[in-house]
Amino acid sequence: MYIDDTIAAIATAPGEGGIGIVRISGKQSLDIAEDIFKSVSGKKIKEYNPRTLIYGNILEDDKIVDEVLVAYMKAPYTYTKEDVIEINCHGGFLSVKKILELVLKKGARLAEPGEFTKRAFLNGRIDLSQAEAVIDVIRAKTDLSYDIAQNQLEGSLSSQIKKLRDKATEILAHIEVSIDFPDEDVEHITYETLYNKSQELKNDIVKLYETAETGKIMRDGLKTVIVGKPNVGKSSLLNAILKESRAIVTDIPGTTRDVIEEFVNIKGIPLKIIDTAGIRETDDIVEKIGVEKSKEFFEKADLVILVLDASRELSEEDIDILQKIKDRQAIVLINKSDLPSKLDEEIIKEYIDEHRIIKISAIQRIGIEKLEDEIANMVYKGDVSQKNTVMITNIRHKNALKKAIDSINDGIKAIKENMPLDFIEVDFKDVWTYLGEVSGDTVSEDLLDTIFRDFCIGK
Template sequence: MYIDDTIAAIATAPGEGGIGIVRISGKKSLDIADNIFKSVSGKKIKEYNPRTLIYGNILEEEKIIDEVLVAYMKAPYTYTKEDIIEINCHGGFLSVKKILELVLKKGARLAGPGEFTKRAFLNGRIDLSQAEAVIDIIRAKTDLSYNIAQNQLEGNLSSEIRKLRNKVTAILAHIEVSIDFPDEDIEHLTYETLYNKSKELKEDIIKLYETSETGKIMRDGLKTVIVGKPNVGKSSLLNAILKESRAIVTDIPGTTRDVIEEFVSIKGIPLKIIDTAGIRETEDLVEKIGVEKSKEFFEKADLIILVLDASRELSSEDIDILNNIKDKQAIVLINKIDLPSKLDEQKIKEYINKDRVIKISAIQRTGIDKLEDEIASMVYKGDVSQKDSVMITNVRHKDALGKAINSINDAIRSIEDNMPLDFVEVDFKNIWDYLGEVSGDTVSEDLLDTIFRDFCIGK
């Protein structure tokens, strides 16, 4: 499905740099480039072998715009499976802008967000899950999240989906044979076989689906909120985790008045750590706004880290927070263990599992390794390891697999009730379609537009 028009965009980040790239894709790419580029040898680009870097200048009416290297890549062996030209110029804002404007003037149009990758999908070079992996690679914040995205780009998720769809195809073939040849013995065998194959397929889909929670964290980061009363050591904890003095630390309650956000990698897990203002009653207007923000983040967090002061007795504010984290993913840190203890630890364990209560000294970085181990344990839950080759990281994929599981449950109920095979066939066709949504085999144009609009223009 080759697209008729030719697109162009700046493929490098804006600002100063060693090099800037203007990318052109489409059937007019070579003609446009030959029209504005003059090699030092005097030869046209088409006279060189494809994939050769050609030195010369970009000209507008004989005026040199920039000194460049041009690469011509011939279809179909390119990223988009179309002819591609890449103009490597000096990495300044004006140089790439002027070259792009000239390319557009000569007949290309400005590419939309992610349109190069969209064309790679539409032209069959990659499937939709691989296309989505491209943006995951760009946005990866840890080595592990990068490896998972790279794994998906290589087609490992596509391969798993293809295996599942092949199983659905085999089941559908079995059903259609039974419908076409409704012999009583065959039908009895069909229901028994269908039940066993359906249960096996369900287990395979669920196994993939259950990686989604961990996968989403690897892709988007674990939103982790540090909460507690003023002056319990929240900012000291943030500094200890980051291994730098990011937050101001004083003995004055209410020092942190706004929300501080930082990304950090803990055992390969990207954490979006949010240090909030101390939760307490206050008449200070600015601090009061900070406290309200803290409560908002508290409700939206994936993980809550409550910091308590070992040198002080539990207060009513501490008890209120403990009550609020009962049914949430939370860890309680007893900080300042280097000071004489006045805290009733048994009381804390009435609200939270004792394994989630960790003693630390944020100032001395004592116990921080135990906190990191517990966070890793909570994310992986023993079910998913870093060595798993395929992981669902995308909410869209999770939703499609969830729908497939619902359909297979409907199919199993129909089989158990000995419903006509036509009903069962409908459920399995739905499963086929839902699995196809992951790879893009069954997807609407509107959904494609939604997916690719989050991409940068030049990708």
Template structure:
């Protein structure tokens, strides 16, 4: 990628729409735009106030391509911190395509995936964690996920990382003085002071790291699988959660033969709910395939919701499914509680804790709110939700914090053994580097290419 090139791309989704937007960025943006744009007042673009919409036509020589509104944003006060032109045309496929082709014919290059945002990062307008938050804002599936992503875009994570790195820098400065001027009349930092600062830093890093599990769920969604024997009410439960008749419900066992997937928002948590075929022994080839898919879904799920018929005693098939829940985050729903209860709850407690056993009636929509509350408490673990929107949602950030945490433990061990300051300094330099990996201060070029390749072309 050549950072000095002028680039262009379509910034709106493909297909028909009310408006299509083409974005140009680089030092030749104004020159190119003026060559293809004619305002209705015949004034030049630069003669208008910046960031105002100018009404006119895009023309190829004397041929009008489309009637448009154009905005000029002079760098560094633009998205990329370069000169930027945005053209708002009619949202038809042909209109945006012809305008982009005309722009590219003026010695302008088609932008790479994420190149506009990458330029914003390289030009210092945003740091790397803010750049990644842009994708999270676009892909947010719930209001809560959007709030967390927006908070990161505004710099909440960046600010916290800067604070942590400043604390590390302060320790490194003291260590450098103690190492380089040990024979001078300067006050050396004591091992006790080092230990106190290291412990404080460890606490802060751990607190941030502990938000990663909940943050990842908010970002990617919680893969939730509904399992159970045939005819226990799995499809009725799915319909009740979704608030619509998405799955076919009958009294005939084996009605659901394939995996049904839907996204649903439960208390701000995005759930990818999977309704599976009833697990039982069967000679039906199609149903047998569905049962195998159900078993595979359990192993890959983040959360398993098992539905049991409370009006019947536990069967061997029920016990077999419960055995598979021991190593999974799970909830057991006792359905059909409006009927006489026959199920042995004490036996179920051998496999899951009491808080994860909920009585419901999927048909009458009873107990569903309690299920929502339980899912919320499992995701947030009772504390994370109420702290702030400062949350780790990116696996790259989580990995960097883990490495920083391991380095702070190495530093504490070295301090406890009264090792020379040179050894301790190495550990603190590692912490400084790993934290810088999050906001992009110490990131490699090849990693940047990988990160921005996940963006769309026009962003």
């Protein structure tokens, strides 16, 4: 990372729009802008107060490139804590491209993905968990996932991690005092006190760790696959959930031959819902490919929704799928419940809990709300549905907390066995280090590169 370089990038999405923005950050930002911009008033940018929108033109060899508004933001009160210039031009593809090319010609370097946010982290404006929350805000698919990302961006997770690290620091301080000054007149921490403090810290870390499953769903979406035999109403169910005719519905078995993927918001939960081809034995080559894809998505799904036809008896294919979902997160829907039933529900109860068997009519949208309630219950588990809950949404954070829990367990075991304090100290230093990985206080350059590589250029 060349932190002293001046970087530039297009900060708005590609394509046509009302406004396009070229962002510049670094020591040369103002000089570059002064070199290519001429205000209508004739005054230099530096003659205006910072954060003033200045009307004028971008010029190349005295030829107008575009009519623009330029804003100069002076360090350290900027996103990156460096001097920043933002050029607001017309939102066409060529206008922003030409201005960026001119900025690069004058000495700036094209920013790497996420480099503006990376500089905000390296310059101490935000910690690493807040930096990662930036991309979560951008990618949020529901109001609730957006609120969780905003909370993290505002520092809710950072504050929680700091409290945990402070507790770990307190334990380490007591241990180190006892090691360094064994004969001095200082308060010597007993093994019993050390054990109690360790258990308290462990409980706090575990409580945060247990939000990770729900948090990951909020961030990435619940990968949900709809399975079942042909013509049981899978596509009708998808249409009922989406409240639109997204999938073709006919009475002909095998109509859906490929997977259909859609995102839908169910009670604040982003569902990546996949309608698959009906699972059955077939000689049709195209349908057979669809069936294989269905089986592949079935294996990777977070939630399986099995649709059965109430008007038909259970077949071997139905039983086979029921056996496969027995130990999975799954819901069974008995569709066409408005028709006379030929289906033996007692057999279904052998494979799945009764409360996860729901009678519906996809065509008439009967039972869809009950399905949505059950999905919400499965995700929230009754205790993390409030938007102000501090929640782990990132697999990296989850892994770091898991390592911290493993280390504190080792430390507690050592305390129980009255091991020497310097042995115990090693475990609690590990706890402190792993907690620091979440906030970025203890993190490697290689990991930073991996994290910010997922960002868009210009952010």
